[in-house]
């Protein structure tokens with residue numbers, strides 16, 4: 001299995017830079033298009049008000065930011081933040097083509113130390129990002145800080161399938177099939193599609209992640225399993 005270095009920030013960033021232009025295509029292929037449904041579900045759970053303000057963290061190519069912007073309408077505002085400039089460049093271009101560039105402000109930055117004001121956001125989302133963050137509890141604490149009291153945080157992330165047979169099938173796909181297709185489509189040499197299943201295997205399971213969110217300051221933390229637990233959607237309230 002791919003050995004994840006303790007300080008994974010730089011190698012992980014090199015991987016995202018290398019695949020940024022093919023990231024969306026691979027997401028759709030490797031999830032059989034399901035990532036769109038998962039992201040829509042996450043944005044529904046964020047319950048953003050019309051004309052509200054939301055932050056999408058680890059925004060990557062800005063799919064979730066775009067969904068949030070559509071939901072909040074022309075008077076809404078989204079701050080989309082990611083460490084990786086190449087991913088944000090692809091996202092900014094998509095937002096421009098969708099006519100959403102004025103509603104979404106794209107910022108390069110680290111989720112562990114957000115350049116945003118406290119108590120300002122109705123919702124904060126993070127999709128398939130926390131797994132890559134080094135100091136996760138600090139990142140969740142930052143989400144708490146920027147939310148208004150009563151604001152909602154939504155974390156969408158790969159998790160643990162509940163049924164053992166489903167889990168075995170999923171792990172076979174993840175470790176044996178996904179890296180081959182992913183690397184070929186992305187013409188990748190950085191081993192990002194080997195890092196992906198390894199990082200999923202090492203990521204906290206549903207209840208452990210819920211506890212981490214509680215320890216970071218969230219209340220009313222709960223989660224729903226999607227696709228039998230391949231993905232989990234955690235919600236916390238400030």
Ligand SMILES: C[S@@+](CC[C@H](N)C(=O)[O-])C[C@H]1O[C@@H](n2cnc3c(N)ncnc32)[C@H](O)[C@@H]1O
Pocket residue numbers: 013016057058059060061062063064081082083084087109110111112126127128129132133134
């Ligand atoms: C798998 S992509 C997810 C992108 C997008 N949210 C989606 O669901 O398609 C993970 C993203 O997290 C970003 N990332 C990793 N660590 C980060 C950090 N500490 N702060 C901000 N972004 C980070 C990476 O640069 C990458 O763009």
